[in-house]
Amino acid sequence: MATFKLHVNGKEKQVDVDPATPVLWVLRDHLELTGTKYGCGVAACGACTVHLDGVPVRSCQLPVAAIGIKKITTIEGLSDNNSHPVQAAWIEEQVPQCGYCQSGQIMAAVALLQKKTSPTDADIDAAMQGHICRCGTYPRIREAIKKASKKMSVKG
Incomplete structure (x- = not known):
């Protein structure tokens, strides 16, 4: 110890x-x-x-x-009430089904958006590679990342 x-x-x-x-x-x-x-x-x-x-x-x-x-x-640590732009976009796009993978997916998406404020589909695919969603919500994940990108560009 x-x-x-x-x-x-x-x-x-x-x-x-x-x-x-x-x-x-x-x-x-x-x-x-x-x-x-x-x-x-x-x-x-x-x-x-x-x-x-x-x-x-x-x-x-x-x-x-x-x-x-x-x-x-x-x-x-992102927010106390799901108000972080990525969390909000996740909810708006109804990404979670079982929800189990979502915290890891969200953390990867936040890191991506901190590096690239307007990621392309290829950027999103590269950043999210290896993040497995057994429910197959990948199209909604991509849309949520795009939505969060827009929210973050308006904020800052």
Whole structure:
């Protein structure tokens, strides 16, 4: 066991865990941030995606000891009330069916829109590659990203 100081969603948190513990389990089991989901456990599906200093990463395979001073943002850190433009667009486009993959999908979409404010279909496909939606809502995901892009360009 070791003590780690983590910067999660703008707040400093302290946890005592094995250094090899994946960030996913630190978030869910120790910090009770359950929006980040366990999907496959091998970083292949994207359900566990969080941001590490703004970069989307798969948290199920990332040991907490590798975090250091980097800032973690989870789906809970985007907004308290689903008002982030990507979350709002997701709701408006009725993207979720089962909803299980959606937090990872949203985190990937937010990272994309932070890099490219007006992404092309090819940009969206590249950014979302490897994010699996068992319900097949990919066309709605693409439309939600386009809608969020427009919302974000109006805001800022």
